[in-house]
Amino acid sequence: MEESLEIFNQITQDLLKDEKTNPVARHIPSAELYETLDLGLNEDPMEDAAFSESLKELVFSTPRTSTNAFFNQLFGGRNGKAILGDLLAVIMNNSMYTYKAAGPMVGVEKTILRKVCDMIGWDHNADGTFATGGSMTNFMSMLMARDAFNDKIRKEGLAQKLTVYTSEESHYSIPKNAAFSGIGRENVRYVPTDKFGKLIPAELESQIKADIANGYHPVLVNATAGTTVLGAFDPIKPLAKICKEYNVWLHVDGAYCGSVLFSKKYKHLIDGIEEVDSFSFNAHKMLGTPLTCSIIVAKNKKYLHDSFSNDASYLYQTDHDDFNLGKTSLQCGRRNDALKFWTLWKSVGTKGLETMVDHQFNLADVALDYIVDNDDYKVYSYPDSISICFNYKDIPARNICTALYESSELLVGYGSFDGEEFIRLVTINVQNGPEDILQFFKQMETFVSEHEDQLNRLTNA
Ligand SMILES: *Cc1c(COP(=O)(O)O)cnc(C)c1O
Secondary structure, rough: OOHHHHHHHEEEEEEEEHHHHHHOOOOOOHHHHHHOOOOOOHHHHHHOOHHHHHHHHHHHOOOOOOOOOEEEEOOOOOOOOHHOOOOOOOHHHOOOOOHHHHHHHHHHHHHHHHHHHHHHHOOOOOOEEEEOOOOHHHHHHHHHHHHHEEEEEEHEEEEOOEEEEEOOOOOOHHHHHHHOOOOOOEEEEOOOEEOOOOHHHHHHHHHHHHHHHOOOOOEEEEEEEEEOOOOOOOOOOHHHHHHHOOEEEEEEEEEHHHHHHHOOOOOHHOHHHOOOOOOEOOOOOOOOOOOOOOEEEEEOHHHHHHHHHHOOOOOOOOOOOHHOOHHHOOOOOOOOOOOHHHHHHHHHHHHHHHHHHHHHHHHHHHHHHHHHOOOOEEEOOOOHHHHHEEEEEEEEEHHHHHHHOOOOEEEEEEEEEEEEEEEEOOOOOOOOOOOHHHHHHHHHHHHHHHHHHHHHHHHHO
């Protein structure tokens, strides 16, 4: 073990140093991957030195998602305290299903969940759990909605036509989960959004009415706090009213931006959150913990228990259900995703988490201010979003993004809304300052000016 830790320290130190001058790893075309790196597995063991060298090369060739040149996805940066927690979780290697196997780590997880429920304004009937990501916490919400509608489904299977509602801009895990849950992809209703990408409540209500008239049973409305492309927030309060009237479960998918819960200034974006049935958010997105750290909380913990508990006498042998977290989780063996969030929260305090969230919106303002005043840019995004969407000099977004990637310059992605495709710059890395955002634009502009011919050729191709 000591030897492996030494290798770990050496590679990590070298990587952190190299990232300062080379924030983007050299791009390896996928077609050349197996010829470029030594990935093969052999019959014979490897010499220690060669092993370390090979491992280092692999690490150095891997996309550098934590640097100031990565804007491609909804995560980024590195928080030392959160990483410390995650490294310790790996060393200890507990499984979170029972108090017998996880001990105080159960308390770590429960403390986070309690605190989140308190911040929402929920009493001791509320509880939650961690799952492997936002797709899976969304899945849990769908299962609870299904079982809350009819608790016989768990035993007998589906015999009724159920429908779920989500906006056209919502995450693709919703139709995936509809397939997993037996509800069926075709029974997902995509509710239109307004020009800001927010779900239109009146459209939801008329769709629900039409479905009921046609013999369907609406079971779930999925609202999004931070849509994947525009970063839009669906209006929770009017949705809660409709859900109450038709007795439908309301879940808020806050995987991307649900962490505004931690900010006094931006919490209004999820106004009405206390009225929903369940809420999920990814601490590995806005709060910058390592992947993955996804939390779901339910206003009434009975539903968590009803949908996810199963007796298992070989597992649950001591302590009360409240301390045996396997009774409310999707998985059986479950890694300790709570500790990294706890080490972060413990070290910076709730105020520190608030500062992180606010900083991301400040960076978004810096980006937006820069492009709205510049005639070369066309802006597609709106305030109160940390996704800055734009086009530059009318060059197709995908051409710029792909060329930047293939030239190992910057990692940024593109998205589309309302028939327009654009670059999406995500200001989620809290280690970045305004200068990093301005540097992004400068670097992209220089790149475009040096490659304008090529970028336009790509357009015509
Ligand atoms: C990222 C995201 C998800 C999925 O979360 P994973 O942890 O990647 O599974 C779901 N919904 C929204 C809105 C997201 O941004």
